[in-house]
Amino acid sequence: MVLLIMYYIYLATIAYVAVLYLTLRDIRIYKRTRIDSYRKGAMKGILASAIVMLGVLFTTFNPEMGLFVVFIGLYFNKKGVREKVFINADSKDRFLGKTDI
Numbered sequence: 517m518v519l520l521i522m523y524y525i526y527l528a529t530i531a532y533v534a535v536l537y538l539t540l541r542d543i544r545i546y547k548r549t550r551i552d553s554y555r556k557g558a559m560k561g562i563l564a565s566a567i568v569m570l571g572v573l574f575t576t577f578n579p580e581m582g583l584f585v586v587f588i589g590l591y592f593n594k595k596g597v598r599e600k601v602f603i604n605a606d607s608k609d610r611f612l613g614k615t616d617i
Contacts, residue, residue, distance in 0.1 A: 524579040528572040528586045535565045535593050542595070544613040549601055557595040564593035 539561030546554035567589030575582025602609070603616040 521576075521579050524583055525572070525575050528568070528575045528582060531586050531590060532565065532568045532572055535561060535568050535589065538593065538595075539565055541613040545601055545615055548613075548615050549617050551599050551601065553596065553598050554601075557598070560595060561593060564589045567592060 539558055542554045542558040542561055545551070546558055568586050571582050571585030571587075571589055573582070574585050601615040601617050605614060605616055
């Protein structure tokens with residue numbers, strides 16, 4: 517049972533790291549391009565990362581409820597339609613948030 521709870525905590529932590537990474541990437545792209553949709557995405561990501569962190573904390577006490585809160589945070593992280601900023605970038609550049617604009 518303890519091993520299963522630790523698995524849930526690891527899963528929630530990985531979700532938090534993913535949301536935080538996407539938020540920081542949106543911030544970097546916004547600073548380079550000043551495109552408003554990336555600013556909105558970064559703001560949504562900050563809200564979603566707070567909700568996911570709350571879910572990580574809940575997971576230590578009640579794993580099912582904590583993962584439910586994490587999934588709610590992942591749902592709020594949905595970014596929407598974006599402008600094209602990657603034209604000739606390869607996968608590494610997209611991963612790091614470098615733009616062609």
